[in-house]
Amino acid sequence: MNRIHVLRGLFYPDLYTYKLRDSEYVPGVWKNTVMLVLLSGLIFGISAYFGIGSEYLSKNLTAVSRENYELQKLLFMIGQLIWGLFYGIAMIFIPALFFWTFSDIELKKFVTVQLYVMPVLLLEKVINIPLATGLGLIKTSSPFSLGVIAQYITNKDFIIYFLAAITLFKIWAIFIEYKYIKMLTGKRRGIVLLLVIGINLIFWLFSALFSFIQFEKIL
Amino acid sequence: MKKKSLILMSAGVLFITGNLYLALKDDSKAVRSSYINKWTATGKESLTKTLQAEGVVTPVEEHHVYYKDTPGGFKNFLVKEGDPVDVGSPLYEYAGDGNEAERDKLEMEKQQLVREAALIDEQIQQLEYLLSVSESATDNSIPVTGDGTSDTGGSSNSELMNVSIEKEIYDKKSEKTRIQAEIDEYDDTLNSQDSGDQLGINSEVAGTVKKINYDLNNPILTIISDSPKVEGAFTEKDLKEVQEGMEVFVKSDLVKGNVKGTLTSIASYPEQDPSVKTESRFPYEVELTDEQADLIKGTHVEVAVVTDQVVNAATVPEESVEKTKKASYVYVLNELGKVEKRKITKGLVLDGNVEVKKGAKPGELVVKNPEAIQKAGDPFFSKLKSGILDKKIISKEPGKEIFKSIMVGFFKR
Numbered sequence: 001m002n003r004i005h006v007l008r009g010l011f012y013p014d015l016y017t018y019k020l021r022d023s024e025y026v027p028g029v030w031k032n033t034v035m036l037v038l039l040s041g042l043i044f045g046i047s048a049y050f051g052i053g054s055e056y057l058s059k060n061l062t063a064v065s066r067e068n069y070e071l072q073k074l075l076f077m078i079g080q081l082i083w084g085l086f087y088g089i090a091m092i093f094i095p096a097l098f099f100w101t102f103s104d105i106e107l108k109k110f111v112t113v114q115l116y117v118m119p120v121l122l123l124e125k126v127i128n129i130p131l132a133t134g135l136g137l138i139k140t141s142s143p144f145s146l147g148v149i150a151q152y153i154t155n156k157d158f159i160i161y162f163l164a165a166i167t168l169f170k171i172w173a174i175f176i177e178y179k180y181i182k183m184l185t186g187k188r189r190g191i192v193l194l195l196v197i198g199i200n201l202i203f204w205l206f207s208a209l210f211s212f213i214q215f216e217k218i219l
Numbered sequence: 220m221k222k223k224s225l226i227l228m229s230a231g232v233l234f235i236t237g238n239l240y241l242a243l244k245d246d247s248k249a250v251r252s253s254y255i256n257k258w259t260a261t262g263k264e265s266l267t268k269t270l271q272a273e274g275v276v277t278p279v280e281e282h283h284v285y286y287k288d289t290p291g292g293f294k295n296f297l298v299k300e301g302d303p304v305d306v307g308s309p310l311y312e313y314a315g316d317g318n319e320a321e322r323d324k325l326e327m328e329k330q331q332l333v334r335e336a337a338l339i340d341e342q343i344q345q346l347e348y349l350l351s352v353s354e355s356a357t358d359n360s361i362p363v364t365g366d367g368t369s370d371t372g373g374s375s376n377s378e379l380m381n382v383s384i385e386k387e388i389y390d391k392k393s394e395k396t397r398i399q400a401e402i403d404e405y406d407d408t409l410n411s412q413d414s415g416d417q418l419g420i421n422s423e424v425a426g427t428v429k430k431i432n433y434d435l436n437n438p439i440l441t442i443i444s445d446s447p448k449v450e451g452a453f454t455e456k457d458l459k460e461v462q463e464g465m466e467v468f469v470k471s472d473l474v475k476g477n478v479k480g481t482l483t484s485i486a487s488y489p490e491q492d493p494s495v496k497t498e499s500r501f502p503y504e505v506e507l508t509d510e511q512a513d514l515i516k517g518t519h520v521e522v523a524v525v526t527d528q529v530v531n532a533a534t535v536p537e538e539s540v541e542k543t544k545k546a547s548y549v550y551v552l553n554e555l556g557k558v559e560k561r562k563i564t565k566g567l568v569l570d571g572n573v574e575v576k577k578g579a580k581p582g583e584l585v586v587k588n589p590e591a592i593q594k595a596g597d598p599f600f601s602k603l604k605s606g607i608l609d610k611k612i613i614s615k616e617p618g619k620e621i622f623k624s625i626m627v628g629f630f631k632r
Contacts (some may be wrong), residue, residue, distance in 0.1 A: 002288060014368055021448065044529065045259070048603075048628070049602065050254070050600075050602050051254070051600035051602050051603060052605075053631050053632070054600050054601075054631075055252055055556060055598035055599065055602070056556070056601050056627075056631065057556075057600075058552070058556030058557075058598055058600060058601075059554055059555055059556030060556075061552055062552065062553065062554045062582065062583075062584060063554065065606060066607060067609075067612045068612070069303070070603065070604055070605070070607045070608050071608060071612055071613060071616060072325055072624055073603045074603055074608060074613075075621060075624035075625050075628055076528075076624065076627070076628035076631065077603055077628065079624070079625040079626060079627065079628020079630075079631065080623050080628050080629070080631065082625070082629055083628070083629045083630070083631075086629075091468070100519055111561045132252065132254065132600075133592065134254075134255040135242075135243065135251070136251035136252050136253055136593025136594065136597070137242055137243075137251060138250065138251075139251045139632070140249075141242050141246050141249040141250050142238075143235045143236075143239045143242060144235060145238075145240035147249070148238045148241045148242045148249045149238070149241070151230045151248045151249045151250065152241060152248050152249075157284035161632075166237070168231055168234065178497060196446060207632055208632075210630055210632045211632040213630070215626070215627045215630040215631065216631075219621045219626050219627050
């Protein structure tokens, strides 16, 4: 009865918030966490297999051998796969720990909330694959993000990356987090919004920063 | 609540549609990365455009040998049909009989002249003797003149006699000169008849005897030269493209590889009387430059006329060229990691390859499927092709570099 049904919790937050709040024992949390983390790694790996995000390697194509170019792409894919695992863990535990510090409810319940958020984020990642291969709409030009508009209004890369990080899926995730956190903590609307938007804002800034820094030149 | 979500949904759809429009419209400001998996290096090769025709191997030239009627007449042939002949090989000979009779006659006439000359020599000797005698004994001897009359005059008489003898000697000498000239003439005639015998007998070309007319109707002999040529006919359409002097490759089932040749002549008149209903065909001839070619006369061959040729041309596959009404373009993957749209000047198109006269250099990478290009000037990415990789390449790469690359991949957003 109280098992986590990730997708159902995702689409019926009103019903599940009460369930989550009133239950004392939430079974299957860690199992689902592991599953989602692995799924995240897999999705990032698949995305990288198609070369999405590997544009920085393209200029090497004329300079190095074909084998070396492919090797670079393979290493990129491995990096992305590891990142996917890391991303899964980070996106589940960082917000959970963040919300947990502002309340006296057990961590497991916040982790459960993030398990409802994760599929939304991964769904976005999956949808981005055909958008990139089919229409050439990579992350910065995703029609779900503010990136397209950003590219029309500014030339500043950092701002473009930042706005591109804000997507309809993130808004959806914020909505889920807001619903659950408000119900779980019972805090006022303004404070919950501040907490939820605050933590996401930090993620967007980091995302923009990572896009902005050209690690291939630093490392 | 339902109304609220409907509004939200509509807003979302509107947002996505608007974004898609802005991102996908022409001259969009949004970056669009092209997913490219088919590219190829611009080649450097020689393109040869050929026109195919059919031909048949025929002897290059026929030489006719004519028979000249001579007093002696024909004797016999020295070759048979099918015999190979070289330059200078004897072909036939004249009969000797009648000729020798004439020679004998001439020889006899000559001999008579020789005898006459000898006689005159004798007479000159006698006269010279008389002259010396009359000069030494002027008084007590009676000189005898050439006509036998005796003269009893004194010293004036003997002087007169000496003069007449000298004149006689002079006359005889000039007669001898005349006879000698006549003998020389006979010698010349006889000599010229000797060499005249040889004319028309020896072959002037190397080849094979094709035909002999034993009834002695001219030409009595036909010799075909060994090096074959190829003959055929061009259609009216072909005629536009071919030109005399073009290089030709001849291919036969019986010979390995191609035999080179030159298109030596194209007839300006069709092989049959022109008719509206039938297509005219114009005969042509190909001379083979490769003398060693063992093309058997009479066999049918494929003829490829080189109508156009470019050496060391930059070539791209035809499918990589994007054509618009005005110009042709290729997409080059450049060293900046961008897709570069290049206007090209097309040259020869052959077997799916296009010569790029201007716009791409050999070695440059061009996109094979231009339809995959999202936006020219923007970056591109490609799928991992693990099949290209093997363990050697991975093991060759230093561990530090591998770690670095993975880290870059890890942080890459």
